[in-house]
Amino acid sequence: MAEREQILADFQACTGNENIEECIVILEQHEWNLMEAVQAAMSGDFDSPRVGSPPIDISPPNGVNPPSYLDAVHGASAECLAGPLRSADPGGSASLQSLHERIAHQVAFASTSLSPPIRLLNFNIEYRDRSTTLRVPDSETIGKIKVLLESQWGIPVAKQDLCGWVDKANKRITDSDVLRDLHLPLDTTLFLLTPELMSTSQDSASESTENTLAQRLDQMYSLNIEFTNTHKDFQLNFFGRKTIQEVKQDLFSLTDVPVRYQQWHGWPEGASDSTTLAEAGLQLPSHRLLLMSNRPSNENEETADAESIEDFEDAHDSFVEDSLDLDGDGPLVRRPEPLMMEDAANQTEALESFSHEFGSRYGDCHPVFYIGDLECAIKDSLLCRAKDRKLLAIYLHHDASIQANVFCSQILCTESVVSFLSANFITWGWDLTSPANRARLLTMCTRHFGSIATNTVQNLRPDELPLLLIISRNRGSNEVMQAIHGNTTLDELMTHLLHATEVFREQQTLEIQEEDERNARETMLAEQDAAYQESLAVDRAKEEAKRIEEEQRRERENREQRHLEDLEKDRQHEMAQKEAIRQSLSDQLPDEPPCNCTEPISTLRIRCPGGGMLVRRFLAQHPLQVLLNFVASKGFPCSEFKLLTTFPRKDLTLEDTRKTLQVLKLCPQETLIVEEK
Structure with missing residues (x-):
């Protein structure tokens, strides 16, 4: 890959073509042969490679320095084209002249500064x-x-x-x-x-009609819905990819009117339940709709609750603006299970139910919720080692909020948000739909976040949920860094998460430095304490042993004195024996021949272990034993020392002592070394 990038840079330098895609196409046509590609570019032949064409002459023009010329061609690296340029055949053409002019321009530019290679x-x-x-x-x-x-x-x-x-x-x-x-x-x-795209698209209604379908699918549509039964108005925002059936299902969560009992007025003509808002032709910047419930009046509340609940996959209702024709034969399905059980034995069991039901509602692509109580989540995210810490994201859900389904399906469960949360956060979820679960959360908030955060959560209304709390730790206490409500857009959510992560990373860097310094101090204090305890133990041991040592001191001194006397006697006896042996060997040595002796003489220099040097003359006919006796008489017996020649290195104590010095090639002179065995 690096070689092709270099070839691409060389090709652009030669041709002056700044269109990278066109340059890559030409090079691929010529199998990345730089010479053929340059020739084709100069001649305008881009369709087929000119295989076997003779190389063109792009040697330097007169008056141009060859090294500078090559550097300009290659962008400060002339190794790729140096061979072909110098071996090119001479020739000329209009294309070649143009090429020379381009390269001359590169030479003029290279004289001031050479551009680095393009990556x-x-x-x-x-x-x-x-x-x-x-x-x-x-x-x-x-x-x-x-x-x-x-x-x-x-x-x-x-x-x-x-x-x-x-x-x-x-x-x-x-x-x-x-x-x-x-x-x-x-x-x-x-x-x-x-962040500004949605507001711009809503303010420019006339221009939005000219957008492509792909753009309208990402556009935010505002629906003003009047529920005539209760005289309530709802201002809801949906992405264009939302279908009309999904809007009805969301209104079921808000009004408790099943889809099959909903009667609508105001949808554009020709729209069906499977039509997306982008395809329906809604009015901009907002579209007004009327919703009424045609539930039978003689149906009691308990029967209606049991038979009128549909899940999110019931898309078979007839789409009419007048009365609905229902014969009661259609299949009825159960209301989705609550995200969290009311009677869960502990937080872990409740969160397992929350994670399972959340995945059943919104699909497999959803945040990975922490399975464990809030205290463990805080420990694993904020109270671990500084370099392993992550932000804690607490997701609070309420089924009565219309924003819950929109926020979870369209924003929280998008792949980019899920991957970002998994990499930078520990996500912990809780469902506030049940009063019992709400009370349990308030107890946990009081314990871990204080009374202020508890009052804030306690005063939350269902229409203010869902809520994503970003929790960090500052100066030894847990605090809410950001509170992200469910009416936010995907871009706003990502902006909040990125900002929180950047602030946390800066704080984490300081905490890592402080933790390292603290660990260093604690390690030093631990080492000092260990040394102090060790010193105390030594002092106690000394005090304990002092009494026994005082009692046994005289006996030990007498024993040591006797032992020293015995050693001294043995040493003196051994020295006397060695001295006797040395004296005996010295007496047995023949006299040193004079310098003017006519017989062959061997002058030997003997280097002692202590650094001293012994020099003596021997007759060449003297046996090796005479030399060994001389060395032993100087305090280096063969039993403890070995006598070595310098080169080749040979131990003379292992040789036959009857051999003469001449036979052992120790004459006329030689240097020997005495070493301990």
């Missing part, structure tokens, strides 16, 4: 439930990425906010920043936020 960066862009991958050279700007996203998704550049830059903590990122200056890795994941 192709991979950007994985996540936007709501969509994602795409872009490959952009690091010579482009951030604005280029936004232009590519606008051409692909139709989102205006001015409405785009890219988050997730690794360099964002150091400086403010602008569209004019060059990617090379940010020192990005080859692979980068970014999040695209469009």
Whole structure:
């Protein structure tokens, strides 16, 4: 891959073509042969590779320095083309002249500064439930990425906010920043936020009709619904991908009127239950609807509750604006189970029920809820080691809130939110629908967060839920960093989560440093305490042994004195024996031959272990035993020492002592070494 990037950079330098896609197509047509690709680009032949064509002459023109010429061709690296350029056949043409002019321009530019090699960066862009991958050279700007996203998704550049830059903590990122200056890795994941897109689309009703269907699916539609039975008005916002059937199901949660008993007025003509809001042709910026219930009056409350409940998959109701024709033969299904059991024995059992029912309602793609009581969740997220800490996200749910289904299905369970929560948070959920479960949560809040947070949760109304609380720890206490309500959009939620994560990372860095310093201090104190305890133990042992030692001191001194006297006697006896042996050997040695002796003489230098040197002359006909006796007479007996030649290294104590010095090649002179065995 690095070799192809270099070839691409060389090709752009030679041809001056800044269109990367076109350059890659030409190079692939010619199997990444740089010479053939340059020749095809100069001649305008882009359709088929010219295999076997003779190489063109792109040698330096007259007056141009060859090294500078090659550097300009290769962008400060002439190794790829140096061989072909020097071996090219001479020739000329209009294309060749143009090529020379381009390269001369590169030479003039290279004389001032040489551009670094271009890198192709991979950007994985996540936007709501969509994602795409872009490959952009690091010579482009951030604005280029936004232009590519606008051409692909139709989102205006001015409405785009890219988050997730690794360099964002150091400086403010602008569209004019060059990617090379940010020192990005080859692979980068970014999040695209469009906080102003929804308001702009609602204010421009005339322009929204010209948007594509894909754009309208992500558009927010406002429905003003009047419930005539109770004279209540509901102002609800839905994404365009929401179907009319799903809107009816959401209104069932709000009004307790089953879908089959709902009678609507105001839907556009031709719309069915499976029609999305984007396809229905609703009025902008808001659409008004009338809802009434035609539940039979002679049906008692208990029977109605048992027979009028449908789940979210009941899409077989007849869509009419006048009275509904129901014969009672259609299948009836049970109301979805509550997210959390009222009679759960403990928090763990309640949260297992919550996680299971949440997945049954909203699918497998949902946040991974922590299974365990709130105290354990706080310990695992906020009270562990500083480098292992995560933010704690507490999700509070209420089935009576119309925003619950919209928030969970359209926002909380999107892939980008789920992956971000899993990587940076520990998520703990609780259902406030049941009064008993609400009371249990208030008790937990009082214990872990104090009375202020408890009063805030206690005063929450169902229409203020769902709620996502971001919990952090500051100065030894747990505190609510952010409270995100269910009426937020996906972009706003991601913005809140990213901001909370950035603030937490800065705080975590300081906490890691403080924890390391604290651990170092504690380790030092522990070592000092251990040393002090060890010193006390030694002192006690000394005091305990002092009495016994005082009693046995005289006996020990007498025993040691006797032992020393025995050792001294043995040493003196041994020295006397050795001295006698040395004297005997010295007496047996023949006289040292004079310097003017006519017989062959061997002059030996003997290096002693202590650094001293012995020098003596021997007759070449003397046996080896004479030499060994001389060494032993100097205090180095063969039983304890060995006599070695220097080169080749040989132990003379292992040789036949009857051999003469001449036979052993120790004449006319030699240096020997005495070593301990």
